[in-house]
């Protein structure tokens with residue numbers, strides 16, 4: 020998970036322009052996504068395998084683990100991976116879940132303090148969900164009646 | 165043995181096709197049971213949570229548990245079949261009490277008289293199974309009007325070149341409030357020598373009985389309505405049915421078989437209940453309204469001694485001539501810093517509707533079509549407020565993935581500096597032999613029932629009409645001063661606008677239903693969703709589905 024956290028930070032950096040992946044809790048948000056019992060196990064495997072591929076590529080290119088690379092090397096490696104077909108698809112999925120951590124209701128764990136909404140001047144719709152109506156709970160709430 | 169069945173009517177599916185029948189028959193004193201596959205969300209459950217509404221399968225089934233198989237044509241002309249759990253392409257629209265009507269945007273257009281006689285007005289088109297309807301617009305008019313008052317349609321009638329005949333002067337509910345962009349569209353169309361007209365919506369602009377008027381929530385299509393202003397079957401029709409004491413709605417009841425006797429009648433509906441137990445219900449009459457694809461699937465699954473190829477399929481017409489809405493879409497952008505401050509603020513105002521459409525080319529007269537041809541509708545609307553959609557559309561630059569600070573600048577600019585006006589084109593999806601529903605021989609759903617296999621062929625003529633209309637729409641955007649104008653027309657069907665598969669007609673050899681939407685071959689079986697439509701018209705379908713279901717309900721009451 021540390022690798023994916025670093026990757027997320029390169030994809031959505033702390034550059035003075037709005038919240039970065041860390042501020043959005045994007046890594047913990049992704050963990051929540053991966054723990055969804057209704058999610059296609061194949062999709063979960065793909066995300067997890069991709070972390071391994073990033074590390075393997077680091078070994079191939081630098082003979083080091085991704086986490087042993089310095090910030091510049093990590094950025095270069097991500098540029099390299101993004102140029103590969105597998106890499107751009109995998110990074111694109113990682114980005115999609117950063118986006119969810121940016122704009123989903125903060126009750127899901129991302130978008131801390133509504134930082135994503137504030138930055139994008141996005142007005143979330145009303146009514147907002149209560150805990151019982153969040154994804155993961157809503158179907159049980161309705162079925163239990 | 166001969167005891168009377170528990171119910172007079174059993175309706176399968178509680179959406180736009182089922183609601184009017186439940187409403188009318190239970191109010192007329194008949195006992196009605198509605199079997200609905202999905203859960204029963206109440207208004208208080210419907211929030212604007214983007215994750216629930218659009219990012220996960222909540223209002224629709226999980227594709228792992230309930231896939232469908234989609235067939236697309238490959239470059240060699242063959243058909244590639246891919247289950248939806250592999251492609252991720254979701255063809256479900258809303259499986260819950262009220263069906264997809266909970267999640268529609270409520271752009272409501274009537275068909276026009278020429279839609280009822282496409283063949284005799286415009287002639288044959290090679291490769292397309294175009295026919296006239298067995299009823300005329302005049303026979304449907306009263307039911308369109310009934311929908312306006314019972315479901316609630318807001319709008320304003322303005323005379324224009326293709327205005328359909330109406331028995332009332334205006335809509336029972338005044339038009340919804342509009343963004344200043346609507347006036348700009350009017351002005352541009354004026355300058356170009358044609359007219360934009362207000363779009364009727366199945367949305368209350370004033371309260372009606374227990375329902376509130378629209379709160380301009382800014383999240384309408386794909387979302388349930390928290391004010392009950394949207395005219396879903398769940399709030400506009402089912403409460404009136406249930407209040408009679410004659411109508412029982414059973415959620416989480418997925419019907420998998422209609423059992424028939426030796427006398428060409430359906431005896432009972434079999435369903436899987438909430439606990440996945442098999443249950444059955446007997447009724448005098450059965451009305452299927454499970455939405456086009458699932459209606460065909462259920463009938464194909466319901467084989468019996470008299471129906472070896474599926475119920476009402478002894479002439480092999482079932483599932484054939486499935487249609488969607490043809491057309492495409494496009495957009496143009498307006499940048500706030502190029503407008504005076506007050507105008508920019510008004511343009512950015514959220515919630516207010518655009519509600520403009522152009523039906524000037526509902527009939528095209530143009531050399532490129534060799535004279536007269538059937539055209540269609542252009543609807544203008546704001547880009548959906550969903551944040552995820554906007555983010556995802558911005559992460560690629562062609563084939564290049566954008567990330568890092570470059571991406572953040574792009575996203576911030578997109579969200580804060582401009583507003584995108586979209587248009588959607590609706591034209592006929594011509595019925596062909598390459599668009600139909602069958603049962604897949606291998607893929608099963610979680611109850612081990614065979615899933616629908618949908619062939620998605622289209623007629624090239626649809627693209628020609630779509631492009632013609634989309635170009636006209638881009639002219640309007642140019643005249644308005646929009647930037648970054650784009651358009652796209654393709655043969656990829658919009659899964660939320662489906663019809664056909666059980667076309668109605670006078671000839672039992674070429675149609676599944678008679679003009680009253682009763683199956684030619686089954687005495688007590690009716691179909692009231694969009695499946696009956698032999699051609700689709702050049703508008704979204706739901707007003708017509710509602711109207712026809714009211715029409716059939718009246719026939720059932722009389723019989």
Ligand SMILES: Cc1cc2nc3c(=O)[nH]c(=O)nc-3n(C[C@H](O)[C@H](O)[C@H](O)COP(=O)(O)OP(=O)(O)OC[C@H]3O[C@@H](n4cnc5c(N)ncnc54)[C@H](O)[C@@H]3O)c2cc1C
Nearest residue numbers: 177179180181201259263264268269270271419693704706
């Ligand atoms: C996002 C979105 C936007 C839309 N916008 C518009 C619009 O602006 N204008 C417009 O005209 N239309 C619009 N539509 C389309 C509109 O919702 C449909 O045309 C209409 O609801 C179709 O009615 P129906 O009765 O065929 O299907 P539905 O309303 O979907 O009802 C079918 C019901 O049958 C149930 N069912 C299926 N199989 C079974 C089974 N085996 N047993 C029991 N029950 C079953 C389903 O769960 C469902 O509840 C939109 C749809 C969507 C999803």
Ligand code: SF4
Nearest residue numbers: 378379381384389394
């Ligand atoms: S309040 Fe209005 S805009 Fe919001 S969902 Fe209901 S009908 Fe649509």
